[in-house]
Amino acid sequence: MTFFWSSWITILSIMCWAAILGVLLMVLKYKPELEEDGTTGHAYDGIKEYDKPLPKWWLVIFFGSIVWGIAYWVFFPAIFPSKWDGIATVEVDGETVPWSSKNELYSELESNNKVFTDNFEQNILAKADASGATSTLATLADMQATMRHSDNPPADLQTQIDEKVADLAPYVEKLSENPNALKVGSRLFLQNCSVCHGSNAKGATGYPNLTDNDWLYGGAPENILTTLHNGRVGGMAAWRDQLGEDGIRAVSEYVLSISGNQPGYDLDQTKVAQGKVIFNEPTNCVLCHGEDAKGMNSTGAPNLTDNTWLYGGDRETIRETLRYGRAGVMPEWQTKLGNERIMLLAAYVYSLSDKTAQPAKAATATTEVPETVEATVN
Ligand code: HEC
Numbered sequence: 506m507t508f509f510w511s512s513w514i515t516i517l518s519i520m521c522w523a524a525i526l527g528v529l530l531m532v533l534k535y536k537p538e539l540e541e542d543g544t545t546g547h548a549y550d551g552i553k554e555y556d557k558p559l560p561k562w563w564l565v566i567f568f569g570s571i572v573w574g575i576a577y578w579v580f581f582p583a584i585f586p587s588k589w590d591g592i593a594t595v596e597v598d599g600e601t602v603p604w605s606s607k608n609e610l611y612s613e614l615e616s617n618n619k620v621f622t623d624n625f626e627q628n629i630l631a632k633a634d635a636s637g638a639t640s641t642l643a644t645l646a647d648m649q650a651t652m653r654h655s656d657n658p659p660a661d662l663q664t665q666i667d668e669k670v671a672d673l674a675p676y677v678e679k680l681s682e683n684p685n686a687l688k689v690g691s692r693l694f695l696q697n698c699s700v701c702h703g704s705n706a707k708g709a710t711g712y713p714n715l716t717d718n719d720w721l722y723g724g725a726p727e728n729i730l731t732t733l734h735n736g737r738v739g740g741m742a743a744w745r746d747q748l749g750e751d752g753i754r755a756v757s758e759y760v761l762s763i764s765g766n767q768p769g770y771d772l773d774q775t776k777v778a779q780g781k782v783i784f785n786e787p788t789n790c791v792l793c794h795g796e797d798a799k800g801m802n803s804t805g806a807p808n809l810t811d812n813t814w815l816y817g818g819d820r821e822t823i824r825e826t827l828r829y830g831r832a833g834v835m836p837e838w839q840t841k842l843g844n845e846r847i848m849l850l851a852a853y854v855y856s857l858s859d860k861t862a863q864p865a866k867a868a869t870a871t872t873e874v875p876e877t878v879e880a881t882v883n
């Protein structure tokens with residue numbers, strides 16, 4: 506609430522209390538003149554009015570609610586909420602923080618989560634013969650807490666966290682063979698992932714299929730874990746300005762010529778040759794898609810030689826991709842779901858994936874122009 510509105514409400518409340526207090530004092534001061542028979546002399550329909558004190562129970566409730574109101578002020582951020590935090594506190598993320606509805610929610614989420622994680626350790630990890638993950642998870646949680654609480658975390662902390670996450674890979678592999686873990690994983694998938702990847706995980710345009718063996722960022726358990734923890738952004742720039750429409754058309758033709766679509770197309774071989782040169786310029790496509798155009802897990806650039814397409818493999822869609830660029834965003838899940846649920850999801854995704862013969866990918870980017878290209882240039 507802004508300072509204005511909190512002041513507005515505070516002032517209205519104080520005015521209201523002052524009015525009630527005024528009425529109370531007035532009533533207390535008022536002493537009616539009594540008749541001889543002890544009545545005030547007022548009579549309504551034959552009922553005479555006495556001047557008797559208010560009943561005890563009523564007074565107790567009345568003053569009790571005033572005390573309650575004052576105590577409420579002290580405990581909670583009730584008056585000038587932007588200035589007074591109240592003395593009530595809750596535990597959030599291992600720290601004692603002032604009560605607020607938000608902090609209370611966080612605190613409750615944490616205790617509910619504790620029920621989940623205890624259950625996860627005792628009923629899932631232990632039964633899948635993966636209890637070894639417990640100590641890694643504890644260290645990981647400590648590191649993440651340090652990261653959250655520090656304004657200026659050590660430079661290599663994120664790397665250490667990423668390494669710890671990767672250490673969970675063998676346990677994810679074990680979970681991926683455990684029916685109980687997969688059942689929970691599939692529920693989590695339906696709740697969190699199916700909006701984008703589909704309830705069968707087969708994806709849609711722009712959203713990769715997770716059940717095949719074609720991976721942007723790698724399909725090993727540690728790659729899936731990293732993808733889920735940190736999220737991914739596919740960065741493919743727009744080439745319109747740099748290559749011009751002719752360049753785009755040429756390089757699209759080349760992409761078609763190397764792709765699995767190629768048999769169905771009547772290709773313009775001049776453009777294919779021109780496109781090949783453009784493709785292989787060291788700072789162009791090879792940089793991310795690799796010398797063999799089979800893509801690279803380190804850049805998230807897809808394999809262009811197969812017939813699996815993220816955005817579409819027809820001539821016009823490829824030109825569209827090149828003209829305007831693409832930037833698929835996979836959100837991060839660490840802060841939303843936590844390490845344990847991510848392990849279950851990674852296990853589920855790994856269990857769905859096709860683990861036969863992953864297409865070979867170049868391990869690192871190349872900046873060398875392949876010889877074949879030089880030959881074409883000459
Ligand atoms: C908002 C949409 C969205 C949601 C929700 C989402 N994803 Fe994704 N995911 C994507 C996109 C887009 C990509 C591809 C990123 C890119 O283009 O580089 C992706 C990529 C991935 C990859 C990497 C695939 C590869 O080929 O390397 C995995 C694994 C994955 N998602 C799993 C999940 C799981 C598990 C969940 C649920 C916790 C999830 N995603 C939720 C949009 C989403």
Ligand code: HEC
Nearest residue numbers: 739740741789790793805806807814815816817831832833
């Ligand atoms: C900076 C790295 C980088 C460079 C350079 C680059 N790409 Fe990409 N490319 C990507 C990434 C990453 C994606 C996936 C985008 C996404 O996930 O949203 C992609 C996607 C594509 C796609 C879509 C594939 C599909 O499955 O739909 C095509 C086609 C493509 N690139 C061709 C090219 C060509 C041709 C060039 C050279 C003119 C090029 N790329 C240069 C990184 C790059």
